[in-house]
Amino acid sequence: MEQKKPLSIAILGHRFMGRAHSNGWRQVPQFFDAPYRPVLKVACGRDEEALNEFASRWGWEEVETDWRKVVERDDVDVVDISLPQHLHYEAGLAVIKAGKHLFCEKPLAITSEQATEMFEAAQAAGIVHYVNHNYRRCPAVILARQLIDEGRIGDLYHWRGAYQQSWLVDPNVPMSWKLRKDTAFAGPQWDLNSHNVDLAHYLVGDITSVSCLTSNFIKERPLADDPSKKGTVEVEDAALMMVEFENGALGSFEATRFATGRRNHHTFEIYGSRGALAWDLEDMNRLQFLSLDDPDHARGFRNIIATERVHRYAKNWWPPGHIIGYEHTFVHAMADFLEAVAGNAPIKPDFEDGVRVLKVLEAGLASAESGKKVVL
């Protein structure tokens, strides 16, 4: 294999998104013939111990606690902002000023005013800028766009979207930065509807009017450091929207942290003059598609599993029909095997089990041959 040119990455942040991004940078070269080989140069955070553990685990070469120093390093080509959203603006502008390419977690900033400033600066600087509304990169979502582009859905009439979680249903969940206005700015309108609105933009188009309804179901919660006291929840628990799109379609959005039983239930339905589409993140490899081109008597929503070679990204992973994520069973096997080598826990199935299976299979072929039941 021709050795790819290196591209140096710096990451700001090392929590959930820091992990997800690190995994992304690490996995690209094995599965995609990308034009660069990402070098995990430096990880940045304020909690030095946690940062060191993070860098060691994910293979970041260096650590740094002052993000301003990272941004200005000559040996960094790309900065990856995986920070909480209220910190995107200041760090982002610094990255842009330093002329680095910028891979930024969503939402881009706290306000559209901040975001506009970032966009204009990035454009002026001529850098590559990306905001990570990652669900655009599900193979099934890309297939939805492809079917729309092919004209199979026709003129669009309806978007019905939802992003439903349930982590606040328990009144004992304590206060946190996500529930305070100065750090989170808003609730699910920001962190959930931002995803669903981006998909609506991607699949339907621009929005020209918005009506919205929000609510707080539980107004006070225990403080994390002193559960005997309570703090006020400052952001909405749920946000509903009805919108008009520029192309005449109507849309609805529902974002909530109080949908009991829904953990990460991100869905859309699209209805048009020639067909319809539906998708659900909790079953993310599938797209539902109905076409009026089907004959009357054989028309219904098709359950498409977007894991064929013709589906974007799918061919980079595994053979057709092997859903994305199937490979994790192998990681689990290796993890357990290592425990067995260390003598911590035996691993099964072992060779004895391998023998058991073969005896049954052999009995099967013998029975097929003889037409008789074979007793083991």
Place this chain on the structure above:
Amino acid sequence: MEQKKPLSIAILGHRFMGRAHSNGWRQVPQFFDAPYRPVLKVACGRDEEALNEFASRWGWEEVETDWRKVVERDDVDVVDISLPQHLHYEAGLAVIKAGKHLFCEKPLAITSEQATEMFEAAQAAGIVHYVNHNYRRCPAVILARQLIDEGRIGDLYHWRGAYQQSWLVDPNVPMSWKLRKDTAFAGPQWDLNSHNVDLAHYLVGDITSVSCLTSNFIKERPLADDPSKKGTVEVEDAALMMVEFENGALGSFEATRFATGRRNHHTFEIYGSRGALAWDLEDMNRLQFLSLDDPDHARGFRNIIATERVHRYAKNWWPPGHIIGYEHTFVHAMADFLEAVAGNAPIKPDFEDGVRVLKVLEAGLASAESGKKVVL
């Protein structure tokens, strides 16, 4: 992070399973606190060019074309056999003789006689031996076992399993090693029923009798190197089995390469005196569970998404509700971002899109505040 002790791995084979195993060894340290850090020491194969490309891509330190040399190296602790199944026996015995731990792809060997010899040798040598029936390591399958162990299914009456693929439906699919007896020994009875029988062993128990029916739907296929000529398919296209289990349960198995529309459809249903279970690999994060303990009027199959912290392995990956595989959207984003940096293709959503989203969200909060529709 305390640095883990290294463990040297050698891999034999570099095709589909070589990729899946390499990914497994690479991913373990980031997601699991395993007692060892796997060192990808040496990859072995006969096609030198492909082997070099494979080693470079996956980070194997060295390459070797003679597996006998690999097996005898002092600096190798574990051998991973990812070879075609008819080669497991000879290589496996050599590994065992050399006293290395052995991680072996399934099925363990071509015949139970070979497999028994391997098992007995491995046991005598005192090595760790594992045969990779990987579906035992789906969180939802482990949950099935847990529910059985907890007594929630009761005495078991029925196993109904199937492993359905469709890659031979097209009569133009050419002859290959998988269709010849000397290399594959058998058809789906070996490569598909082996998985389903292992799950039945894991979840139900030992099998005491077998009746079987096989068929060839298409008896001749074009030769790969000269499609004008045909070769004889020497292994079955489909294999059905009915079995009795030691505990009195009845079971059925269906393995086929002719189930049009099913790409990797591996399923089971289990019925017992207190409950029932159902699973489908194409929707692998879910387990269906019915309990007779539910009240009469509120009883039904529960659709459990096994991605909570309480589900084995799930907590090692992402927050609750984020299905395994969700993280691949990030890998896709990084891959496209690298293309954008190289100037090959622009990437969206960019900061302009980030602004668009925020404008809609802000209009929403303003509307919720005023009770009026906001025009953008």
Place this chain on the structure above:
Amino acid sequence: MEQKKPLSIAILGHRFMGRAHSNGWRQVPQFFDAPYRPVLKVACGRDEEALNEFASRWGWEEVETDWRKVVERDDVDVVDISLPQHLHYEAGLAVIKAGKHLFCEKPLAITSEQATEMFEAAQAAGIVHYVNHNYRRCPAVILARQLIDEGRIGDLYHWRGAYQQSWLVDPNVPMSWKLRKDTAFAGPQWDLNSHNVDLAHYLVGDITSVSCLTSNFIKERPLADDPSKKGTVEVEDAALMMVEFENGALGSFEATRFATGRRNHHTFEIYGSRGALAWDLEDMNRLQFLSLDDPDHARGFRNIIATERVHRYAKNWWPPGHIIGYEHTFVHAMADFLEAVAGNAPIKPDFEDGVRVLKVLEAGLASAESGKKVVL
């Protein structure tokens, strides 16, 4: 069987609802031990030929073209209004004035002002009055209410409803009374949202605020009697609502005639502090129910088929598990049998097929006995 006291019914209207109501009155005595035996006394309509055909088919003893005469007959106990909605008001008031019990199709009237007058008059007259929001009488919907009443859902947070049809997607569908303001008053806001709002009232409670968005996707349609000319669609094609309930829950509603592929897709989701529910008319015998009382690792939406003896109405029909509507296969068989008796078309399966089946079954028992494959 003790002979039930007769109760005389008059029906106004003989189209779709006239058929559905006639069937209802006819079927009650066979399946329910109702306190009266409905006598189908007189059917009323203006199209005399169609009315005669209708009365003959459904067994109405007499016909009448002037509804005022019907309302005043001494031998009528109950009037069933199955007329288009804009006629409910005048006829309804006359029925009430005559002191008859009133079974009225939905919506009750065109405006709430009319409806209030009807309600007050009916109450003053002391008659039994019922408005036929019939979906309250699905066993699965009643089960939803029962689970709420039992406290299994807890405090209610969210209602997400929709009633989606698609019969206007084709721009060639002509103008009709349903698309004119004087006869229909409104579009799906009236005929579809009325059903969904009634279910929300039944399951969640009173609504205290409403925001709404409507649209016309196709503004003109061909005239029915002269397709070369076009008329203006005077009612909305789709209506979205966001509401607040008195108990603090948020709700959303979507009613449309432009949801391609959805024919009669009436759905709701309810989320509360202890559980969640979901229902879909196109799969109307099932209720989805999730309970936080389930253990963490075994929690998921239960797919309850509401056809057990413990489910309201279900025991009146067929044995457990036989879904409502299963019996129609018998009606179909009788219809085809009558054709066969008339010599119009042979009917299968006949006794030859009955023999075929038994030969296979017998071969099965013989094979089970012998442990050998039996060739027929």
Place this chain on the structure above:
Amino acid sequence: MEQKKPLSIAILGHRFMGRAHSNGWRQVPQFFDAPYRPVLKVACGRDEEALNEFASRWGWEEVETDWRKVVERDDVDVVDISLPQHLHYEAGLAVIKAGKHLFCEKPLAITSEQATEMFEAAQAAGIVHYVNHNYRRCPAVILARQLIDEGRIGDLYHWRGAYQQSWLVDPNVPMSWKLRKDTAFAGPQWDLNSHNVDLAHYLVGDITSVSCLTSNFIKERPLADDPSKKGTVEVEDAALMMVEFENGALGSFEATRFATGRRNHHTFEIYGSRGALAWDLEDMNRLQFLSLDDPDHARGFRNIIATERVHRYAKNWWPPGHIIGYEHTFVHAMADFLEAVAGNAPIKPDFEDGVRVLKVLEAGLASAESGKKVVL
């Protein structure tokens, strides 16, 4: 409506099947333009009190306790045998001898020898003979056959059928005629596999070989009249079959009374060279259909709801999308309305509820007009 010629029916039996058949004969004239009007002439049974109640409820004109007399009546054109299966043979032969048309419940007889005699006699007598494998008359099943006949499935490779019930899982279910060999002859092999084998005959074709496995999970059960004593279960609890079809397809069947959680779960999957089909009685209005004619990227099982005008029988019932059985909500409403008239229980929704709905709908239109939230 032209008055149809009457056809006199006699029914033997008045239990579950007697009810289902009576309903069928009664419903035909309202929904189908059949060439005859069935006259429910005489019902026959041995329990005189139950028989009278049955005849009165279903409208049978006369009753008779001696089936021989019924068979010989001149004023009977058709005999409907709804008796337990071990009584079909003797009664059937008498009906045939008397030259009446014969509508017979399944299975045709206890043994294929009896059945053959019945078939030959019926054919010689020139009567219309029908055996009621009623599932052939589900619109979705007929659609399956139509798609096969149209060539959309191609050459058939696989049938995978099951009929799973669970009514014997509870060990306290007592002995009954269904568990004794002299009355039932066999267990689910007879009463469940007979249905599934008939569908396989209808959809796939003749069967040429059979392998079978049966079991008894619970060998003794309490006697119905003295639960302190136990009787021996004489028929199988479950029966599995593997078969070869004349056209080369392989098939499997599973019939059981021990599939916990399955109440009447009758299913099949069919795979062929051009497409695939799947059906489930518990969701009986739908057919799953996959076609290889779909483009690669948009291929998946289509969820067809067979309630369109183009689907056999569907147009005889209700408008498109209204599933068969939807009309039962009306019957329920009438039943409750009659209770209200009798003063036994109030009925809701009443006109007050009708008003409530209209107020919400009106507020919606006002809000859509003003762009403002309307407070009720």
